[in-house]
Amino acid sequence: MAAGAWYDVSPSAARLSGSLRDIGYDFPTAVADVVDNSVAAGATRVEILVEYDGTDSRVFVADDGLGMSPSALLEALRFGTRRGYSRGELGRYGLGLKTASLSQCRLLTVVSRSSKAVVRTCARALDLDLIEEWDQWIIVDPSNADPAVARARQWLAEGTGTVVIWQLLDRVLPEKRPEGGWARRRLDALAVRTAEHLGMVFHRFIEGTAARPQLVITVNGQKVTPWDPFASQEPATVELPPQRFEIESAGSVGKVALRRFVLPSRDRFKDPAGFDRLSGPLNWNRQQGLYVYRADRLVQWGGWGGIRGIDEHTKLARAAVEFDTDLDAAFNINVAKMRVTLPAQLRQFIEPSVNELCVLADDAYRKTSRGKSSSVPADLGAPAEVRAVSQAAANAGLALRMAAMQVDQWSAWEQIEAVVRRQSPEVAELLGLGAV
Missing domain, CATH: 1.10.287 (Helix Hairpins)
Structure with missing residues (x-):
């Protein structure tokens, strides 16, 4: 097309920032998206505080990662950051920190320290009230009088890291009577749900591997317990031979690993409480199926991805589908990193393996039924x-x-x-x- 006149049509900051609040997060998944940034910064400890204080209630997510310089922090608060992402990084679209945070609050403040030798912190805030008032994409210096910012600076006095602060929790607290007992109970319940969610999606990081240091996550001072969907520590768990497949995406070839497990029935667990815990957030029937890992972070759990339906007789069958960030486009991962679509090519590859797994799970289930009868x-x-x-x-x-x-x-x-x-x-x- 021949070059002609062009026009800069910037979106309304007030309108678009408001729309991005409804991208699909709930409280636990929003916190998890912020923790992604801590993992990317090399943190070995992430502390989450959900504090009730009526209309002044707040959430802190503090880590001991590398921290950010003032310029890097400003870029991190840009909607659609211009920085690139390397392979294995949990970020993708440059929206997570902002959209996840603002889905729950109206005031996002980030305080960071990047120098080990010099105790110097920088702080920037993204305030929806100011954006709506001025209709501009603006970042401001937070008030030094804000006690939450002062606490964050004190937090970072011992070393590098970043503290994310959520305030004005309009999507978390009830609009009427945010200072009531119901609001306090709601925050307490959200803290519990968040700990369970983080234990599930980051279980491989919390468990640690030889290639990666163990990540410690706490919620309101309580250490998060990893939730391994495959009961790997149970002697009666059966793991089938792993398989690897090659998938084409964007002109290159990426690898996908498939690991299959038949979990023990209740009577073969070391502890019946372990069986109940392994039922997961959706309970046994709906937790059967594929567990999709992106760079070791669980992004989807349960269901067979259109390969087959949910069946009571195959509820002991679970399989891990593992891919790295170079296959993001093929898996069509969404902004909130909560949903993927299995590539048609991969679905065709793994269908026989999934069906074989379900045959064994069906046998294990029927064996249990025969034992009961x-x-x-x-x-x-x-x-x-x-x-x-x-x-x-x-x-x-x-x-x-x-x-x-x-x-x-x-x-x-x-x-x-x-x-x-x-x-x-x-x-x-x-x-x-x-x-x-």
Whole structure:
């Protein structure tokens, strides 16, 4: 197109900043997005305080990361920051800190220190009231008289780090009577939900690995406990052989890992309370399925991504789908980092593996059902010895299926099953392999 006159049509700061408040965060996911920045800054400790004080209630997210210089802090508060993101960084769109924070509050203040040698902090604030009044994209120096800012500076007296402060919590406290007992109970409940959410989405960071130091997160002084959806510490958990796939995206090829697990039934957990905890926020049926990790951060949990439906008999089946940030476009990750779409190419690759996992989970579930019903047998005339042999045979059938899966010989096992069902249907039934 031939060059002609052009016009600068900047969006209304007041209108657009207000619209961005409704991008889809709730309180726990908003806090998690702020913690992403702490992880990116190399923090080993993140402290979250949710403090009730009527209309002056506030939230602090403080870390011991690298901190930011004044210019870097100003850039961090720009909607759609101009800085780039390297592979493995949890940020993507340059919106998270602002949109997550302002989804809950009207005043966002960030205080940071980047020098270990010099005790010097910088502070900047993004105030929605001023943006709406002036209709300009402005960042201001916060008042030194603000006790929250003074506390943040004191927090950073011992070393580098960043403190994010949420004030004027109009989306958190009730509009009427924000100083009432209901408001206090709401903040307490949000703190509990936030701890549970952070324990889930950052569980790999909290657990720590050889390649990455352990991350300690506290909420109101209580250490966050990691929630491992795969019960890896349970001796009865069965992990199938991992698989890797290559996916094309934006002219390059990225790798996706698939790890599959059959979780133990309640009676095989070391502690029944552990089984209840592993039910997760959505409970066992809806927590079955795929757990999608982006750079080790959990972004989606449960459901089969359109591959198959939820089934009571496969509720013990869970699988990790792991990719790095170079495949963001292929997975179509959203701004809040709470939803992804499985690439069609990947869905086709993993469908057979998912179905194999569900066969084993179904067997494990039915074995549990048979064990429960053995105390009240269907055939009351059957001797106890006969029932015991039947149970042992069913256990043997399940063990054979799992062994075939673990040595990556599932196709051969399916052929063996077919022959046994055809030639010896009574043996197939005894082993729990089903009829012809």
